[in-house]
Amino acid sequence: xxxxxxxxxxxxxxxxxxxxTAAATTAAATPPTPLASQLLVxxxxxxxxxADRDMRFFLGAGESTDIALVRATVQPGASTGWHTHExxxxxxxxxxxxxxxxxxxxxCLTNSFAAGKGFEHPEGAHNFINNGPxxxxxxxxxxxxxxxxxxxxxxxxxxxxx
Numbered sequence: 001x002x003x004x005x006x007x008x009x010x011x012x013x014x015x016x017x018x019x020x021t022a023a024a025t026t027a028a029a030t031p032p033t034p035l036a037s038q039l040l041v042x043x044x045x046x047x048x049x050x051a052d053r054d055m056r057f058f059l060g061a062g063e064s065t066d067i068a069l070v071r072a073t074v075q076p077g078a079s080t081g082w083h084t085h086e087x088x089x090x091x092x093x094x095x096x097x098x099x100x101x102x103x104x105x106x107x108c109l110t111n112s113f114a115a116g117k118g119f120e121h122p123e124g125a126h127n128f129i130n131n132g133p134x135x136x137x138x139x140x141x142x143x144x145x146x147x148x149x150x151x152x153x154x155x156x157x158x159x160x161x162x
Contacts (some may be wrong), residue, residue, distance in 0.1 A: 004066055008022060011025070011039070016118070021100065028060055030055065032093065032095050033075070034074065034075045034077075034078030034079075035039060035072070035073070035074050035077045035078055035081075036072070036073045037070050037071065037072040037102065038070065038071045039066040039068060039070055039117075039140075040069045040070065040071055040139075041068070041069050042066060042067070042068040042069070042150070043066065043067055043068075044064070044065075044066055044126075044143070045061065045065045045066065045067045045143075046061075046064055046065065046144065047060075047061055047063065047064060047065065047087055048065065049061075050158060051085070061143065063145065063146075064100035064145070064146035065087075065143055065144065065146060066140065066142075066145070066146050066147065066148065067141065067144070068141070068142045068144060068150040069140070069142075070139065070140045070150055071138075071139055072128075072135075072137070072138055072139075072140065073135055073136065073137050073139070074096075074098075074128065074129075074130040074135070074136040074138075075130065075135060075136075076131075076132060076133055076134060076135070076136075077130065077131075078129075078130055078153065079127050079128060079129040079130065080127055080128040081127060081130075081152070081154065082125050082126070082127045082154070082155050082156060082157045082158075082161075083125065083126070083127070083152035083153055083154055083155050084124060084125050084152070084153045084155045085121070085123070085150070085151075085152065085153065086142075086145060086148040086149065086150075087142055087143050087144040087145060087148060088120075088121070088123060088142075088143045089120075089140050089141055089142040089150075090118060090119070090120055090121060090140070090141045090142060091113070091119055091121050091138055091139070091140050091153075092117075092118040092138060092139045092141075093113050093114060093115050093116065093117050093118075093136070093137075093138045094115060094138060094139060095114050095115050095134070095135060095137040096114075096115060096130060096132045096134055096135060096136035096137060096147050097113065097114050097115070097125055097130075097131070097132050097136070098112065098113045098130070098136055098138055099112050099114075099128070099130070099131050100113065100115050100119075100126060100127070100128055100129075101120070101126065101127045101129065101131040101161055102122045102124060102125065102126040102129070102158070102161070103124065103125065103158030103160040103161050104124075104128075106160050107137065108158070108160045108161035114119060114140055118157075121140060124158070125155040125156070125157065125158050127157070140150075
């Protein structure tokens with residue numbers, strides 16, 4: 001399967017959902033916290049299969065699945081902290097540059113994603129960091145086991161990233 005095309009298709013889904021909700025989001029009257037997240041929408045998708053042979057794209061769930069869209073804002077110099085999640089997900093950066101740290105093959109990998117970029121959300125322990133001068137805003141589309149919460153599960157930093 002062509003991973004780039006799969007990510008592009010999933011990012012398009014996230015962009016559409018984020019665009020529909022971004023206009024409805026208003027600024028809070030209180031000072032911003034280092035990390036804020038908002039569940040925008042959640043629904044039961046059941047079992048499903050999406051496929052496009054020409055794009056070599058496949059997304060499916062053989063078990064009852066919920067889909068949730070979350071908007072997260074990280075202030076300059078702050079991070080999400082090391083965490084994991086219950087299910088798979090995709091991220092789309094709306095504003096700023098997201099720096100991701102995760103361990104793979106006993107190495108600590110650091111990747112940066114600018115506004116307009118989408119990527120698969122690592123399933124293992126990871127940390128999203130805002131090293132920029134302004135707010136980082138991103139959307140996460142979670143594919144969760146039915147009833148699972150789209151909340152971070154605190155995890156220790158992997159040995160490779162300590």
